[in-house]
Amino acid sequence: MRIVTLCGMGFGSSLMLKMTIEDILRARGIKAEVVAWDLGSFKGQQADVVVAPDDMERHLKDYPGVVVLISNLVDRKEIETKVVGAVEGLLKGAGGTK
Protein backbone atom coordinates (compact mmCIF):
# COMPACT_ATOMS: atom_id res chain seq x y z
CA MET A 1 0.00 0.00 0.00
CA ARG A 2 1.48 3.29 -1.12
CA ILE A 3 -0.09 6.56 -0.04
CA VAL A 4 1.01 9.93 -1.41
CA THR A 5 0.12 13.19 0.37
CA LEU A 6 0.18 16.27 -1.81
CA CYS A 7 0.49 19.99 -1.33
CA GLY A 8 1.70 22.89 -3.42
CA MET A 9 5.30 22.78 -2.20
CA GLY A 10 5.79 19.33 -0.74
CA PHE A 11 7.33 21.02 2.26
CA GLY A 12 4.52 22.05 4.58
CA SER A 13 1.02 20.68 4.71
CA SER A 14 1.82 17.50 2.79
CA LEU A 15 4.40 16.65 5.48
CA MET A 16 1.86 17.42 8.20
CA LEU A 17 -0.65 15.16 6.46
CA LYS A 18 1.94 12.42 6.06
CA MET A 19 2.77 12.41 9.77
CA THR A 20 -0.88 12.47 10.81
CA ILE A 21 -1.73 9.59 8.47
CA GLU A 22 1.27 7.53 9.60
CA ASP A 23 0.11 8.05 13.17
CA ILE A 24 -3.46 7.00 12.41
CA LEU A 25 -2.49 3.91 10.41
CA ARG A 26 0.10 2.82 12.97
CA ALA A 27 -2.51 3.00 15.72
CA ARG A 28 -4.72 0.73 13.62
CA GLY A 29 -1.98 -1.69 12.67
CA ILE A 30 -2.28 -0.90 8.96
CA LYS A 31 1.02 -1.09 7.08
CA ALA A 32 1.56 1.52 4.41
CA GLU A 33 4.29 3.64 2.90
CA VAL A 34 3.35 7.31 3.12
CA VAL A 35 5.22 9.80 0.96
CA ALA A 36 4.83 13.60 0.81
CA TRP A 37 5.07 15.27 -2.58
CA ASP A 38 4.43 18.55 -4.34
CA LEU A 39 1.84 18.64 -7.06
CA GLY A 40 4.35 19.49 -9.82
CA SER A 41 6.58 16.45 -9.29
CA PHE A 42 3.67 14.10 -8.63
CA LYS A 43 2.43 14.07 -12.22
CA GLY A 44 2.88 10.57 -13.62
CA GLN A 45 3.69 8.95 -10.28
CA GLN A 46 1.89 5.88 -9.00
CA ALA A 47 0.08 5.60 -5.69
CA ASP A 48 -2.72 3.45 -4.33
CA VAL A 49 -4.21 6.42 -2.53
CA VAL A 50 -3.60 10.13 -3.07
CA VAL A 51 -4.50 12.46 -0.21
CA ALA A 52 -4.74 16.16 -1.10
CA PRO A 53 -6.37 19.40 0.01
CA ASP A 54 -9.81 19.61 -1.59
CA ASP A 55 -8.91 22.70 -3.60
CA MET A 56 -6.60 20.45 -5.62
CA GLU A 57 -9.53 18.48 -6.99
CA ARG A 58 -9.31 19.99 -10.48
CA HIS A 59 -5.69 18.83 -10.82
CA LEU A 60 -6.57 15.29 -9.85
CA LYS A 61 -9.78 14.59 -11.69
CA ASP A 62 -8.05 12.42 -14.31
CA TYR A 63 -6.01 10.49 -11.75
CA PRO A 64 -6.72 6.77 -12.12
CA GLY A 65 -6.21 5.80 -8.46
CA VAL A 66 -8.18 6.53 -5.33
CA VAL A 67 -8.21 10.24 -4.44
CA VAL A 68 -9.08 11.44 -0.94
CA LEU A 69 -9.76 15.16 -0.56
CA ILE A 70 -9.39 16.86 2.81
CA SER A 71 -10.77 20.31 3.58
CA ASN A 72 -9.32 20.81 7.07
CA LEU A 73 -5.76 19.49 7.08
CA VAL A 74 -5.42 19.57 10.84
CA ASP A 75 -8.75 17.88 11.59
CA ARG A 76 -7.65 14.44 12.68
CA LYS A 77 -11.20 13.10 12.63
CA GLU A 78 -11.83 14.16 9.04
CA ILE A 79 -8.47 12.71 7.94
CA GLU A 80 -9.01 9.47 9.85
CA THR A 81 -12.55 8.89 8.54
CA LYS A 82 -11.69 9.58 4.91
CA VAL A 83 -8.26 7.96 4.69
CA VAL A 84 -9.07 4.84 6.70
CA GLY A 85 -12.27 4.45 4.67
CA ALA A 86 -10.30 4.55 1.42
CA VAL A 87 -7.52 2.28 2.67
CA GLU A 88 -9.88 -0.33 4.06
CA GLY A 89 -11.88 -0.25 0.84
CA LEU A 90 -8.72 -1.04 -1.11
CA LEU A 91 -7.58 -3.74 1.31
CA LYS A 92 -10.95 -5.49 0.97
CA GLY A 93 -10.83 -5.20 -2.79
CA ALA A 94 -7.36 -6.76 -2.85
CA GLY A 95 -8.33 -9.59 -0.53
CA GLY A 96 -6.19 -8.10 2.20
CA THR A 97 -2.98 -9.13 0.50
CA LYS A 98 -1.59 -5.68 -0.14
Next chain:
Amino acid sequence: MKLSELIEGRIKLNLPATNWEEAVRAAGALLESKGDISPTYTEAMVRVVRELGPYAVIAPGVALPHARPEDGVRRSCLGLVRLATPVEFGNKANDPVDLVFPLGGSRDEGHLEVLAALARFLSTPGNLEAIRKAKTEEEVLSVFRQHEMEGGAR
Protein backbone atom coordinates in the same frame (compact mmCIF):
# COMPACT_ATOMS: atom_id res chain seq x y z
CA MET B 1 12.65 23.07 19.88
CA LYS B 2 9.30 23.88 21.42
CA LEU B 3 6.79 25.92 19.41
CA SER B 4 6.57 28.46 22.22
CA GLU B 5 10.35 29.06 22.03
CA LEU B 6 10.25 29.27 18.25
CA ILE B 7 7.36 31.73 18.10
CA GLU B 8 8.33 33.93 21.04
CA GLY B 9 8.73 37.56 19.93
CA ARG B 10 7.14 36.72 16.58
CA ILE B 11 3.46 37.28 17.37
CA LYS B 12 1.53 40.33 16.15
CA LEU B 13 -2.13 40.95 16.90
CA ASN B 14 -4.75 42.94 15.01
CA LEU B 15 -2.59 43.72 12.04
CA PRO B 16 -4.42 45.58 9.30
CA ALA B 17 -4.40 43.94 5.85
CA THR B 18 -6.86 44.40 3.02
CA ASN B 19 -5.97 41.31 0.99
CA TRP B 20 -3.99 38.05 1.17
CA GLU B 21 -0.86 39.58 -0.30
CA GLU B 22 -0.66 42.30 2.36
CA ALA B 23 -1.24 39.65 5.00
CA VAL B 24 1.56 37.41 3.70
CA ARG B 25 3.94 40.37 3.35
CA ALA B 26 3.20 41.49 6.91
CA ALA B 27 3.80 37.94 8.13
CA GLY B 28 7.10 37.82 6.25
CA ALA B 29 8.16 41.24 7.55
CA LEU B 30 7.69 39.98 11.08
CA LEU B 31 10.22 37.16 10.54
CA GLU B 32 12.54 39.49 8.58
CA SER B 33 12.64 41.90 11.53
CA LYS B 34 14.01 39.06 13.66
CA GLY B 35 16.63 38.13 11.11
CA ASP B 36 15.04 34.69 10.60
CA ILE B 37 14.59 35.09 6.87
CA SER B 38 15.77 37.39 4.11
CA PRO B 39 13.36 39.60 2.13
CA THR B 40 13.69 37.15 -0.78
CA TYR B 41 11.84 34.58 1.31
CA THR B 42 8.86 36.90 1.78
CA GLU B 43 8.80 37.45 -1.99
CA ALA B 44 8.89 33.68 -2.50
CA MET B 45 5.95 33.14 -0.11
CA VAL B 46 3.89 35.68 -2.06
CA ARG B 47 4.87 34.06 -5.35
CA VAL B 48 3.93 30.59 -4.09
CA VAL B 49 0.44 31.71 -3.08
CA ARG B 50 0.01 33.53 -6.38
CA GLU B 51 1.17 30.59 -8.49
CA LEU B 52 -0.20 27.68 -6.53
CA GLY B 53 -3.37 29.29 -5.34
CA PRO B 54 -4.96 28.90 -1.97
CA TYR B 55 -3.11 25.80 -0.71
CA ALA B 56 -1.49 27.83 2.04
CA VAL B 57 -4.85 27.74 3.81
CA ILE B 58 -4.88 24.54 5.81
CA ALA B 59 -7.84 24.88 8.18
CA PRO B 60 -10.79 27.24 8.67
CA GLY B 61 -9.33 30.74 9.00
CA VAL B 62 -5.74 29.47 9.19
CA ALA B 63 -2.98 30.00 6.59
CA LEU B 64 0.54 28.59 6.72
CA PRO B 65 2.47 30.44 4.00
CA HIS B 66 5.95 29.13 3.29
CA ALA B 67 8.49 28.61 0.53
CA ARG B 68 11.64 26.46 0.27
CA PRO B 69 14.68 26.77 2.57
CA GLU B 70 16.83 27.93 -0.35
CA ASP B 71 14.50 30.90 -0.90
CA GLY B 72 16.09 32.68 2.08
CA VAL B 73 15.62 30.90 5.41
CA ARG B 74 18.43 31.83 7.84
CA ARG B 75 17.10 29.65 10.64
CA SER B 76 14.05 27.50 11.21
CA CYS B 77 11.26 29.89 12.19
CA LEU B 78 7.56 30.36 12.84
CA GLY B 79 5.47 33.47 13.42
CA LEU B 80 1.85 34.38 13.92
CA VAL B 81 -0.05 37.34 12.60
CA ARG B 82 -3.65 37.81 13.70
CA LEU B 83 -5.42 40.08 11.25
CA ALA B 84 -7.70 42.90 12.35
CA THR B 85 -10.07 41.89 9.55
CA PRO B 86 -10.08 38.44 7.91
CA VAL B 87 -9.06 38.28 4.23
CA GLU B 88 -9.86 35.87 1.38
CA PHE B 89 -7.15 33.59 0.01
CA GLY B 90 -9.46 31.94 -2.52
CA ASN B 91 -9.91 28.71 -0.56
CA LYS B 92 -13.58 27.83 -0.69
CA ALA B 93 -13.63 25.52 2.31
CA ASN B 94 -11.59 27.62 4.74
CA ASP B 95 -11.85 31.32 3.84
CA PRO B 96 -11.74 33.94 5.24
CA VAL B 97 -8.38 33.80 7.02
CA ASP B 98 -7.59 35.69 10.21
CA LEU B 99 -4.58 33.69 11.49
CA VAL B 100 -1.43 33.63 9.36
CA PHE B 101 1.50 31.48 10.50
CA PRO B 102 4.56 32.27 8.35
CA LEU B 103 6.88 29.28 8.35
CA GLY B 104 10.52 29.01 7.42
CA GLY B 105 11.67 25.42 7.23
CA SER B 106 15.16 24.05 7.58
CA ARG B 107 16.43 21.08 5.62
CA ASP B 108 16.98 18.91 8.68
CA GLU B 109 14.76 16.74 10.85
CA GLY B 110 13.96 19.78 13.00
CA HIS B 111 11.54 20.94 10.33
CA LEU B 112 9.50 17.74 10.64
CA GLU B 113 9.38 18.14 14.41
CA VAL B 114 8.10 21.70 14.06
CA LEU B 115 5.42 20.61 11.59
CA ALA B 116 4.36 17.69 13.77
CA ALA B 117 4.13 19.92 16.84
CA LEU B 118 2.23 22.56 14.89
CA ALA B 119 -0.23 19.98 13.53
CA ARG B 120 -0.88 18.76 17.07
CA PHE B 121 -1.26 22.31 18.37
CA LEU B 122 -3.70 23.31 15.64
CA SER B 123 -5.75 20.13 15.95
CA THR B 124 -6.13 20.40 19.72
CA PRO B 125 -9.62 21.73 20.48
CA GLY B 126 -9.66 25.16 22.07
CA ASN B 127 -6.20 26.36 21.03
CA LEU B 128 -7.30 28.37 18.00
CA GLU B 129 -10.26 29.78 19.88
CA ALA B 130 -7.93 30.89 22.69
CA ILE B 131 -5.62 32.60 20.19
CA ARG B 132 -8.58 34.41 18.63
CA LYS B 133 -9.74 35.61 22.04
CA ALA B 134 -6.35 36.64 23.38
CA LYS B 135 -5.93 40.33 24.15
CA THR B 136 -2.15 40.52 24.12
CA GLU B 137 0.79 38.82 22.43
CA GLU B 138 1.82 37.47 25.82
CA GLU B 139 -1.58 35.79 26.17
CA VAL B 140 -1.11 34.10 22.79
CA LEU B 141 2.31 32.85 23.84
CA SER B 142 0.82 31.43 27.02
CA VAL B 143 -1.65 29.40 24.91
CA PHE B 144 1.36 27.66 23.36
CA ARG B 145 3.05 27.21 26.75
CA GLN B 146 -0.12 25.85 28.33
CA HIS B 147 -0.54 23.38 25.45
CA GLU B 148 3.03 22.17 25.94
CA MET B 149 2.62 21.84 29.71
CA GLU B 150 -0.45 19.70 29.18
CA GLY B 151 1.59 17.26 27.16
CA GLY B 152 0.74 18.58 23.73
CA ALA B 153 4.43 18.99 22.97
CA ARG B 154 5.05 15.27 22.94
